[in-house]
Amino acid sequence: MAGNLEKFQSPGRGNGLRAVRSLCPGVTVFKAEPYVYTVCHGKQYRAACHHCLRRGTKLLRCSQCKFARYCDVRCQKAAWEGHKRECMCLKCVLPNIPTDSVRLVGRIIFKLLQSPDCDSEELYSLSDLQSHIKELSEEMKDGLGQLVTTLELYLKNQIQDSSQLPPGCGIIELFGKVTCNSFTISDGEMQDVAVGLYPSMSLLNHSCDPNCVIVFEGRCLLLRTVKEIPKGEELTISYIDVMMPTHQRQSQLQRQYCFTCDCHQCLSRDKAEDMLAGDEQSSKKMESSLARIKGLQYQESEEKEVLGMCKALLNSSQLPDRNIHQLKVLDCALDMCINLGLWEEALSFGLRTLQPYSLYYSNYHPVRVIQIMKVGKLQHYLGMFPEAMETLKQAFDIMKVTHGDDHSIMKDLRELLGDCASSMNAT
Incomplete structure (x- = not known):
C-alpha cells in the first residue's frame, strides 16, 4: 500500500505524507494493523x-x-x-x-x-x-x-x-x-471502541478541511481519499472533530498536539458565525446545559430524564439548528429516543440534524454519512419506504467514497436498500 504515498519533509510542518501519483476520491491509500491497541473502558x-x-x-x-x-x-x-x-x-x-x-x-x-x-x-x-x-x-x-x-x-x-x-x-x-x-x-x-497506535499513519498532518479520512474495519485502519489529490500533494486528515469554533479547535490542537493550525478554514474562520448563530446569551446557556446533560446521558436509568431535559431546552430555544450547541442537544435527544424505542420522535430530531451536518462536515465525511444512514434506518423501520430509499441512496453515494465497496457497513446498507425496494414493490 505504501506505493500510493511517500514520506517527505512538509514545509513548516516536519514530516508528512504525499501522493506519489494522482488519486481520485474513494481510494484506499493505505491499510494498517495497529502496533498495539486496547479496548476503551467506561460506562x-x-x-x-x-x-x-x-x-x-x-x-x-x-x-x-x-x-x-x-x-x-x-x-x-x-x-x-x-x-x-x-x-x-x-x-x-x-x-x-x-x-x-x-x-x-x-x-x-x-x-x-x-x-x-x-x-x-x-x-x-x-x-x-x-x-x-x-x-x-x-x-x-x-x-x-x-x-x-x-x-x-x-x-x-x-x-x-x-x-x-x-x-x-x-x-x-x-x-x-x-x-x-x-x-x-x-x-x-x-x-x-478502542485506542491504538499506528506509527506509519502518525506521519499524516492535520487540516480542518482534509483530503483524506480514516475509517476502521475492526482493528484495521483504512486511509481513504475524499478529494481529487494531484501527484505530489500532501495527504491530510483531521485530528479532531471539526464541529467546533475556530478558537476551540486551535486550543485543542495546541494543547494536545503542540501546533497552531493555519489551514484555510482556520485563517478565514469559515463557518464560525454559523456555529454560534443566534443570541449569544442563549447559545452560552445551551452550552452550559449541554455539559449537565453529558454527565447523565450514559446512565441507562437517566435516559428519560435526559430526554426530558433535551426537549425542554429545544422547546424553549430560539436558536437555529445550525448552532452547534443546539445541534448537539438534538443529537442527544435522537440517541435517547432510539434507546427508549420512541421511533417517531427520534426521526423528527434526526431530520433536523441533516442540514447542519451537511454544513459542517464535507460532502464525503464518515460522520455525516452515518447520520444520514441512521435517519434512513428510522424511516425504513417506520414503513416510510420511498423516503427511506431516497435517504439511503444518498448515504450509499457518500459511503462508496468514505468506506469503499468492501466495507462491512456497506453490506448492511445494501441489505437495507434491498429491503426498501422489496417493500415498495410489495405495495
Whole structure:
C-alpha cells in the first residue's frame, strides 16, 4: 500500500505524507494493523471483543482477570499472546481498571520486550514518533507524571524496577507519544471502541478541511481519499472533530498536539458565525446545559430524564439548528429516543440534524454519512419506504467514497436498500 504515498519533509510542518501519483476520491491509500491497541473502558462505551473489536452482549470474560472479553474461544486464543502479561497486571489491581492510556503504554512495553517489529511501522517506527514533551504545558506534564506513577503500580506484578524495562525505554516519553500519536478506533457507526497506535499513519498532518479520512474495519485502519489529490500533494486528515469554533479547535490542537493550525478554514474562520448563530446569551446557556446533560446521558436509568431535559431546552430555544450547541442537544435527544424505542420522535430530531451536518462536515465525511444512514434506518423501520430509499441512496453515494465497496457497513446498507425496494414493490 505504501506505493500510493511517500514520506517527505512538509514545509513548516516536519514530516508528512504525499501522493506519489494522482488519486481520485474513494481510494484506499493505505491499510494498517495497529502496533498495539486496547479496548476503551467506561460506562459510555458498549462492550466489545478485546481481540476483533466486534460489539456483543454475550461476550465471554477472561477467566483470570475478569476484565478482557471475547466473542468466543478462537478470539481468546488469538489474543492470548498479547494479553497474558497484561492479564496478570489486571488481576492485581482489580476492581480498579487503569485508564486506556495506561493500559496502552503497558502493552507497548510488553510488545517491546517480546517482538518489537510490526508491519504498521512500514513508513515510520515507534522510535521515530515525536513525544513533544518539551512543548507540553506544565499542566499536561503533571498529568503525564501521574500516569507514570499509575503505570508503575499497574506493572508491578511483571516489572519490579527499571532494569526490567526495554533498553532505552523512557516511560514519560511513551506517554507523550501516545498522547500525540494514538488513534481512536471506531466501529461502523462511528462509536468509539478502542485506542491504538499506528506509527506509519502518525506521519499524516492535520487540516480542518482534509483530503483524506480514516475509517476502521475492526482493528484495521483504512486511509481513504475524499478529494481529487494531484501527484505530489500532501495527504491530510483531521485530528479532531471539526464541529467546533475556530478558537476551540486551535486550543485543542495546541494543547494536545503542540501546533497552531493555519489551514484555510482556520485563517478565514469559515463557518464560525454559523456555529454560534443566534443570541449569544442563549447559545452560552445551551452550552452550559449541554455539559449537565453529558454527565447523565450514559446512565441507562437517566435516559428519560435526559430526554426530558433535551426537549425542554429545544422547546424553549430560539436558536437555529445550525448552532452547534443546539445541534448537539438534538443529537442527544435522537440517541435517547432510539434507546427508549420512541421511533417517531427520534426521526423528527434526526431530520433536523441533516442540514447542519451537511454544513459542517464535507460532502464525503464518515460522520455525516452515518447520520444520514441512521435517519434512513428510522424511516425504513417506520414503513416510510420511498423516503427511506431516497435517504439511503444518498448515504450509499457518500459511503462508496468514505468506506469503499468492501466495507462491512456497506453490506448492511445494501441489505437495507434491498429491503426498501422489496417493500415498495410489495405495495
